[in-house]
Amino acid sequence: MFEDLTRKLDHVLKKIKGQGKLSEKNIADSLREVRKVLLEADVNYKVAKEFVKSVQEKSLGQAVLKSITPGQQIVKIIYDELTRLMGQSTASLRFANIPPTIFMATGLQGSGKTTFVGKLALYLRGQKHSPLMVAADIYRPAAIDQLKTIGKQLNIPVFSEDGKNPIQICWDSIQQARQNGNDVVIFDTAGRLHIDENMMKELSEIKEKTKPHNIFFVADGMTGQDAVKAATEFNNWLAYDGVVLTKMDGDARGGAALSIKAVTGKPIMFVGMGEKFNTLEQFHPDRMASRILGMGDVISLVEKAQIAVSEEESRRMEEAIRKKRLTFDDFLQQLRQIKKMGPLEQIIGMIPGLGASPLGKANVDEKALVKVEAIIQSMTREERRNPRLLNGNRKRRIARGSGTTVQDVNRLISQFNQMQKLMKRFSKGGKRSMRGVLGGNYPF
Amino acid sequence: MALFGKLRSGLTKTRTGILGRIKEAVTGKKTLDEETLDAIEEILITSDIGVETVMELLERLRKRARIKGEDETAEIQDIMRQELKSVLSDQVERSASDEKSFFNPGVTPFVIMVVGVNGTGKTTTIGKLAHRFRKEGKSVIIAAGDTFRAGASEQLNIWAERSGSDFVRHQAGADPGAVVFDALNAAVARRKDVLIVDTAGRLHTKVNLMEELKKIRRVMTKLIPEAPHETLLVLDATTGQNSIRQAEQFRDIVGLTGIVLTKLDGTAKGGVVLTILKELGIPVKFIGLGEGIEDLAAFDLNTFIDALFSENNQT
Structure with a gap:
């Protein structure tokens, strides 16, 4: 996400970054560009204007112009302002003293509420909660079926009632949660327009009656200038606790993320990063700011690696490195670890310097990894341990066996050799632990 | 009226x-x-x-x-x-779209493929289109090409019933190409006038999913070389500058004959239409104005611009 914004900002900032001296005019010109980039990313007009104004004011301070690296200083100011704009700190969920804790998802049609409810339920179950999802959308055809299907997929119970109104359904679900020992209840409400008074009234009645601990406004990450208006209206009716941005795994936007917080003052709590249910991420404003500016997000990357790679696996990898002998089995294992960390495009965005590079923009073909896997699996055990065995005959056999070409096999072998070299360098470096996931040279 | x-x-x-x-x-x-x-x-x-x-x-x-x-x-x-x-x-x-001829195409079966990112209103739009064809006295068959999203085909089935259209579906997770193949055969065998194909919402940046759309197209072409006669992109009017990217990607990969702009009842916008016309030249054929089965209207640029800037409510 944010690739486009990142790339364009990077382009603008490159111009000032390197400058030894900056005049007021330099700065003003660059900031005009920055403003245009923000507008193209759907940042709200007023927010963009204020953003630029405040960066400008800070940049014109003596400290910046006199510093040795004025360009860098400005980038720093932009980073700080971006972080401020998106909220200073990571917001956290509120839990009830006496369960169940009640969550409520609201938003416009098609913003992705139902999918979010599924993701949130899965996320909370991962934290040892026992969620109950509640089908309170009685209007859209088959909305209840959709939630039930998700429930079946995730093996999470769904509460629904025929012939009742949403307020009653939500109320009843809490009683059921108490009976069945669910400590978390999540309402999936119907999508509605912020100008539809009757429907908005329904939401505030649900709120009155059930007193949810966390109300979310679910917003499509691709929304344009209108995002702010809908977000404000919903906030007026509900005074929600936080915002969820969905469909953030596509390209070119993020403006909504920047604007909603600025206008409503409500923190962005989660970001939806894909259609699979394990793609809900907590929102970290500082990390996001650094990702937008193309500075990468190493903290998230390491966290992901820690979740995906077990202690034992990483110990084995260190062993291999120390022995200075890497086998194709190790290679395959690393590959699988990376895959566990999530979609590649997402991971690349977190690596410093790559977000704005052609790599960050490239459509990463996950199939290339499948190919590599197939090639390695078509090798004999002996070949995997001792790649030098691989002669023309064997390569041909492997290519046939894996449905690839000899060129593919060769490419993999040369990548493997490069990695081998890298490993040697690491092991020479001595005791520095390498988690096995950050140093690879992969075919993307 | x-x-x-x-x-x-x-x-x-x-x-x-x-x-x-x-x-x-x-x-x-x-x-x-x-x-x-x-x-x-x-x-x-x-x-x-x-x-x-x-x-x-x-x-x-x-x-x-x-x-x-x-x-x-x-x-x-x-x-x-x-x-x-x-x-x-x-x-x-x-962009002066001729509504009359759209609903009376003179080809049978007239095949329409509907594409777009998630949550733009594809399924609802199909329901409205089917209803319009039915009102013109055409027989319609709808193919549930969205085998991915939970509840998608149930939702579409309800629209098929409301509009009095036939409905072809497979079970969840099935190959959408196979659904379309069956639906096309059914359309020919049952001598239906119109086949509308729903597809799963997909972000335009997902290579694999976009490839899948190409495959669905190929399957159609095998049975009817000219199919699909219309490929409509459903765009959410509240989407911002990203709409351009969506239109561009879908156009390059599956080819678009037109755009349906939905959710215009909720937004004070619609400016995105102008950009799409200017930068991509893809005609906007219909606009969606609500959740009811009748809430679909043909789009006319002249009227649209006049309406945007005229002083009185003379329309």
């Missing part, structure tokens, strides 16, 4: 949005000074008209201001309309 009323009330929001604010901005001003231009810029940008289009428009306004010198604000709306039309001049004719 009920439909016309809907269209008007839907567009009124778009209209008062831009028009009302421009009027406010120029009230009391004699000339188009920078301050006024800034205000106009804000109004246009916040209507989701593309940044490039707005810049171009402002440049033209600036030039005119220099030539004419005074009293332009009185005719500002006039100027805006002229300029917008000239920015879009190539598109005005092309």
Whole structure:
């Protein structure tokens, strides 16, 4: 996400970054560009204007112009302002003293509420909660079926009632949660327009009656200038606790993320990063700011690696490195670890310097990894341990066996050799632990 | 006439949005000074008209201001309309969509494929389209090509029933190509006039999913070389500048014959239409104005621009 914004900002900032001296005019010109980039990313007009104004004011301070690296200083100011704009700190969920804790998802049609409810339920179950999802959308055809299907997929119970109104359904679900020992209840409400008074009234009645601990406004990450208006209206009716941005795994936007917080003052709590249910991420404003500016997000990357790679696996990898002998089995294992960390495009965005590079923009073909896997699996055990065995005959056999070409096999072998070299360098470096996931040279 | 009323009330929001604010901005001003231009810029940008289009428009306004010198604000709306039309001049004719012939195509089965990102309103649009064809006395079959999203085919089935259309589905997770193959065969065997194919919502950046669309197309072409006769992209009117990317990607990968712009009842915008026409030249064929089965209207650029900038509710 944010690739486009990142790339364009990077382009603008490159111009000032390197400058030894900056005049007021330099700065003003660059900031005009920055403003245009923000507008193209759907940042709200007023927010963009204020953003630029405040960066400008800070940049014109003596400290910046006199510093040795004025360009860098400005980038720093932009980073700080971006972080401020998106909220200073990571917001956290509120839990009830006496369960169940009640969550409520609201938003416009098609913003992705139902999918979010599924993701949130899965996320909370991962934290040892026992969620109950509640089908309170009685209007859209088959909305209840959709939630039930998700429930079946995730093996999470769904509460629904025929012939009742949403307020009653939500109320009843809490009683059921108490009976069945669910400590978390999540309402999936119907999508509605912020100008539809009757429907908005329904939401505030649900709120009155059930007193949810966390109300979310679910917003499509691709929304344009209108995002702010809908977000404000919903906030007026509900005074929600936080915002969820969905469909953030596509390209070119993020403006909504920047604007909603600025206008409503409500923190962005989660970001939806894909259609699979394990793609809900907590929102970290500082990390996001650094990702937008193309500075990468190493903290998230390491966290992901820690979740995906077990202690034992990483110990084995260190062993291999120390022995200075890497086998194709190790290679395959690393590959699988990376895959566990999530979609590649997402991971690349977190690596410093790559977000704005052609790599960050490239459509990463996950199939290339499948190919590599197939090639390695078509090798004999002996070949995997001792790649030098691989002669023309064997390569041909492997290519046939894996449905690839000899060129593919060769490419993999040369990548493997490069990695081998890298490993040697690491092991020479001595005791520095390498988690096995950050140093690879992969075919993307 | 009920439909016309809907269209008007839907567009009124778009209209008062831009028009009302421009009027406010120029009230009391004699000339188009920078301050006024800034205000106009804000109004246009916040209507989701593309940044490039707005810049171009402002440049033209600036030039005119220099030539004419005074009293332009009185005719500002006039100027805006002229300029917008000239920015879009190539598109005005092309986009005059002929509703009558769309619903009476003269080919059977007439195959329509509906594509778009998640949550734009594809399924609802298909329900409305099917209903319109039925009203024209056509027999319709709907194919549940979205085998991915939970509950998608149930939702579509309800629309098929409401519109009195046949419905072809496979179980969840099935190959959408296979669904389409069966649906096409069924359309031919049952001598249906129209086949509308739903597809799963997909972000335009997902290579694999976009490839899948190509495959669905290939399957169609095998049975009927000209199919699909129409490929419609459903765009959410509240989406911002990203709409351009969506339109571009879908056009490049599956080829588009038109756009359906949905959720125009809730937004005071619609400016994105202008950008899409200008930058991509893909005609907008229909607009969605609500959740009811009747809430679909043909799109006409001239009327749209006039409605955006006209002073009175003369429509």
